[in-house]
Amino acid sequence: MTGPDALSLHTQTSRMPAHTVTLVIIDASDQLSHQRLHQLVAASLPQLARFRSRLVTKPLGVGQPVWAEIADYDPAPQIHCAMVRAPGGRHEFADLISELSTRRQDCPSRLWEAWSINGLAGGRWALAVKMSPVLNDGAAGAASLWPRLLTTRPHADPANNLPAEPSLGWAPSAGELVTDVMAEMVENQVAGMWLIAETVAGVLQAARGRLLRMRVGAPMAPVASAMSGPVPHTVFNAPLTKRRAVAFASIPLSDVETVSNAFGGSITNVVLAACTLSLRAWLQRHDKVPDDPLLMWMPFEAPATDPPKMRNALTRGPLRIPVHLEDPVQVLTNLHTATERLNALRALDSESSYRTIDLESIAALIPPVVAQVGMQLYARSGVRHQFRSICHGGVSSIAVEPVPAYCAGAKVVGMHTVAPLAEESGLHIALASRGDELDVSVCVCPDNVPAVDDLATGIVHFLDILVAAAQKSPRGQGRSVVTEMTSHPANRSRGQPY
Numbered sequence: 298m299t300g301p302d303a304l305s306l307h308t309q310t311s312r313m314p315a316h317t318v319t320l321v322i323i324d325a326s327d328q329l330s331h332q333r334l335h336q337l338v339a340a341s342l343p344q345l346a347r348f349r350s351r352l353v354t355k356p357l358g359v360g361q362p363v364w365a366e367i368a369d370y371d372p373a374p375q376i377h378c379a380m381v382r383a384p385g386g387r388h389e390f391a392d393l394i395s396e397l398s399t400r401r402q403d404c405p406s407r408l409w410e411a412w413s414i415n416g417l418a419g420g421r422w423a424l425a426v427k428m429s430p431v432l433n434d435g436a437a438g439a440a441s442l443w444p445r446l447l448t449t450r451p452h453a454d455p456a457n458n459l460p461a462e463p464s465l466g467w468a469p470s471a472g473e474l475v476t477d478v479m480a481e482m483v484e485n486q487v488a489g490m491w492l493i494a495e496t497v498a499g500v501l502q503a504a505r506g507r508l509l510r511m512r513v514g515a516p517m518a519p520v521a522s523a524m525s526g527p528v529p530h531t532v533f534n535a536p537l538t539k540r541r542a543v544a545f546a547s548i549p550l551s552d553v554e555t556v557s558n559a560f561g562g563s564i565t566n567v568v569l570a571a572c573t574l575s576l577r578a579w580l581q582r583h584d585k586v587p588d589d590p591l592l593m594w595m596p597f598e599a600p601a602t603d604p605p606k607m608r609n610a611l612t613r614g615p616l617r618i619p620v621h622l623e624d625p626v627q628v629l630t631n632l633h634t635a636t637e638r639l640n641a642l643r644a645l646d647s648e649s650s651y652r653t654i655d656l657e658s659i660a661a662l663i664p665p666v667v668a669q670v671g672m673q674l675y676a677r678s679g680v681r682h683q684f685r686s687i688c689h690g691g692v693s694s695i696a697v698e699p700v701p702a703y704c705a706g707a708k709v710v711g712m713h714t715v716a717p718l719a720e721e722s723g724l725h726i727a728l729a730s731r732g733d734e735l736d737v738s739v740c741v742c743p744d745n746v747p748a749v750d751d752l753a754t755g756i757v758h759f760l761d762i763l764v765a766a767a768q769k770s771p772r773g774q775g776r777s778v779v780t781e782m783t784s785h786p787a788n789r790s791r792g793q794p795y
Contacts, residue, residue: 306431312538314398314717315433316429316433317427317430317717318397318427318714319714321424321443321446321447322417323422323705323707323708329422329706331378331413334705337705338411338413338446340456341445344460346464347432347465348372348408349366349370350364350465351364351406352364352365353365364466366464368467376412377411378412379393379412379413380415381415381423385416394425395542398541398543409426409427411424411425411427421710424446439714440695443702444458445458448703449702451707451708526590528591529587533723533741533745535723535742535745536720537718537745538745541742541743542741542749543738543740543741544750545713545739546753547736547737547757548735550730550735553567553735553760556629556764556766558767559767563636565694566636567629568728569595570632571756572618574625574755574759575759576620582751590621591618592618592688592689593616594615594692595692616639618632626766687721688719689724690723691726692726693727693728694727696729697731700731711736712729713727714738718741724739724746725739726739727739737753737756
């Protein structure tokens, strides 16, 4: 098990579960039934090795758990039925998903559960899969799940999409576990010493490089506006309760492209601008608009590699979103400037010869018992209230391929992901690009953030406002995000014009 997966598993609590709920909304069809969808899930998900395996804890909880295949695995007890209450609209569907996402599992050792859902307006159905963080693996969990359930043709069998993954092996004996624990302890000691040495060497080399650039008069990389300034404390930083609320919306990608073509900048920044304006409007109605931007964890395009590692690879990083600004085009300009500067700084960092701190390796060194006890002490001590806000929430993005998609012979009309919340970070917006649509999911703690529907519908509303502004200012005739943006030395020195 990787370090981040293990840390998410061991530090989750009843108020901060780390599971993810993945949803597929299916158009009405005579072929759909609970039995048909259950057969699809039972045949498809166990093709993924982790979905038919369990975690084996090591003695005394000293080392990380190991995966083991379950003999004669039967997924039926993990697949259930559910019904949306009348009239089965988007609001009622969101309420059901909120309930399922917070429902206590009958068997905590089960790493996933699935529900076939009927009662949606228009005779539609839905399929929901709740996954432990060890299955989710960030956004990659949903990305690996959907190809197992969906097809590109109505009558195709999803079992033929991809071959079944090989077994992760059977459960080790007690002696093998003890031996593994001893080996892991030795490896962690060596890895810890290497991490300390690499971190110290990296800091010294970075300082040396900075002094050399100052001596030769080379332009210094500026502090990105996305990371500068105070981080305000808002209701999104309030302590979480056990409750969750979600809301869904969909926006046409053609509208996003219209704004991008008119003002310049990326499609991602157009969506982030609509999210920013929606958050500002919500804060005006339910709290107060801070004087400084909010800090969110966002997806960014990964720096190019040779050979490239992954098509449209994304990485995550912090970004300040300007909720204190009112003008939509100014918001779009600010986001474009901030993301360009961050990308430039990350490109400079990737060219540096020193290594940064490897947080994944550090997470792998933390024993499960230490992680669990540490989280409990942190939650009960009230120490977190002594710290300033660090982050307000996050945004995740998944591209769904291929399109169009079918599930159990019926057309897929919606795909959403409900991501977990973190302590002091009570907002998550998940985006799923599906052909010519972008499906939006918003998750909050309703005891801190009421009226979550306002956030989801606000994204749609403010995209319409940006489209109206784009129609009044087509490219070359009005304000351009690209031309109004202030260039900075990091890009000028690399010969990269805006």
